[in-house]
Amino acid sequence: MRSPVTQIADLIRESDHFLVASHANPDGDAIGSTAALGHIFAALGKDFALYNTTGLPHQFDWLPLPGPLHTTMTGVESDWTFVLDCGAESRVGPELQQLMGSRAIANVDHHLGNPNFGRFNWVDDNYPAVAAMIADLADELCVPLTGHLAEAIYLGIVTDTGYFTFDNTTPRVMELASRLIRLGLQPGVVNAKIRNQWSVSRFRLWGESFATTEMFFGGKVAVAYVTRDMMARTGTDTEDCEEIVNFLRRLRGTRAAAILREEPDGAYKFSLRSAGHDNVQAVAAAFGGGGHRNAAGGTIVDSLESAKSHLVKALGEGLGLV
Ligand SMILES: [Mn+2]
Secondary structure, three states: OOOHHHHHHHHHHHOOEEEEEEOOOOOHHHHHHHHHHHHHHHHHOOEEEEEOOOOOOHHHOOOOOOOOEEOOOOOOOOOEEEEEOOOOHHHHOHHHHHHHHHOOEEEEEOOOOOOOOOOEEEEOOOOOOHHHHHHHHHHHOOOOOOHHHHHHHHHHHHHHOOOOOOOOOOHHHHHHHHHHHHOOOOHHHHHHHHHOOOOHHHHHHHHHHHOOOEEEOOOOEEEEEEOHHHHHHHOOOHHHHOOHHHHHOOOOOOOEEEEEEEOOOOOEEEEEEEOOOOOHHHHHHOOOOEEOOOEEEEEEOOOHHHHHHHHHHHHHHHOOOO
16 A cells, blocks of 8 residues: 555645645644645645634744745635644634535644544654654655755754654654754754743743642652733733643653643643653543643643642552552
8 A cells, every 4th residue: 555645745746726724822843834834835836825723823933934824714725625733623723623524634643543534644643743744745745855844844843852852752853853954954043943932921921830830649740830810910821831841841750740721711721741651641531632642631621729639630540650
């Protein structure tokens, strides 16, 4: 059987109009792979549009996009709609999700448990980032990994591997980074664009959130939270909360870290991180969430104290700490 990447390349050669979409509140991989696939379409002379229901987060203002990022589907037609980095179809947001039944969807993703919601599905959790899948596609289509395409791919891979520090940092993704650098990407310059994007408001929010940290199970689980009040007081929003959970993993001896973030409707979104065999995806799934073995999340509709205690209990059981 022919590999998914050659089939996707054929599908691209045989059509002319494409839409590229990824999940709401896009992270570096979602927006990086969206931009990268757009750059590939531009290089091939294809007609394409980019879509994200919540638009471009400020921290990615520097990223050169191959065209406008639409936040509405009005008037956007396509032969194929690429949905990138979405472990579930609802993650694209309600507007596109409603149209999905009537559109040809190419589902390109690396999340465990992706239900293959596309007409064509390329789902492979061996890839650390969708951006690395898009790099393989560029190779298949003979589009060189240089310039803005290379920056977009680099953004996706460093974001999803935690700058090559997570367990998903494979030899293959290091080889891809190596190729990008060989082809002219300047890692110091691009890393500075990606990382040095903090507002002082975000710094203050992180300080407040760090101050809420509690340790459980003899220091093996760290939990912190962010409330709407904290965001209002510091003048921040949900995108400023990204990554806090990764820093909780810095606490010596922790096997899992969790952050709870209050939503406008009072529910709590949670993010979980672990390493190695400690499976937080299974813990998230128990609350109807999802993700990867070492990075997962979901939503709990409950008070802060109750949401926290349910989550701590589930983590203790899931990691065999009780
Ligand atoms: Mn990803």
